[in-house]
Amino acid sequence: MNDKPIRVGLVDDHAVVRAGYRRFLELGGMAVVLEAGDADTAYAALGREDSLPVDVLVVDLELPGRSGLEFTRRVRSRWPEARILMFTMHDDSGTVAQCLRAGAAGFVTKSSDPEILVEAVQKVARGQTALSPDVERRLEQAGPAPHAALGTREFDVLNALLDGDSVEAIAHRLRLSPKTVANYQTSIRQKLGVATAVELLQYARHHGLRQ
Structure with missing residues (x-):
């Protein structure tokens, strides 16, 4: 990403959660340039630009209205280059598989330390796949549900x-x-x-x- 800070979009319906993780991301040298509490608001904000205005979207799976999974498919359909990191309470292998199939580049649980999210965003921004350690363990221990x-x-x-x-x-x-x-x-x-x-x-x- 050269010397420019990674531009991050946060899509989560809990303002307190967004505020907390925005602080950690900014301390990690990133710039949170988009925040939204639901999928449609986030999609509309993205659509105001000719090109994608963020480098990484951090998206909660459970959102009011359209789910984070529906949002991921919709964004990837319009902007195939979009890099999306799912951020959720769920860690079951079936949901992880569905999100990766939809085009998500990573999956981090909200029980993870904030540093894990920061590292995951950095990986996704570099074009890598990022999974939090608890998700990796779950995938290793259990076959697909x-x-x-x-x-x-x-x-x-x-x-x-x-x-x-x-x-x-x-x-x-x-x-x-x-x-x-x-x-x-x-x-x-x-x-x-x-x-x-x-x-x-x-x-x-x-x-x-x-x-």
Whole structure:
């Protein structure tokens, strides 16, 4: 990145979290040039420029409205050169695989020390892949979870179901028909080996998708 500071965008719905990590990133010699509390606001801010105004986007997975995963796909579709680091509470192998498949260059958990995030941003800015140590251990210890094999839309529907959204609400949120969402719901249950909403929630808790 030559002598210029790494330009970072923070996308997280908790202002206190953004403020805390902005301080650590700036102490690491970086410049936080974009902050947003949701995916649509962040995308609009990026879109005001002809070229991508940041070197690295640090994105929370769980955002109001569009998820961090949806945002990652959308950004990478418009700006294939975008470098995105996922920053989340989750560390399950299936979610990590889904994020990397979507185009994320790294995955750091919020339980990591701030220095880990700073180092990860530096790696991603250099074009490298960055995983926090706890994620690396999880990937080494466990093979891919069944939800790692879900299609991108299936994974979106899965997360919406785990948020407690109805089929109609999911259809509106993902711009799909209710029938399509219902079909995805059926295929998700088949692939994950669950038959009911309760079993789906148990699966999510077992694999760290939800607390």
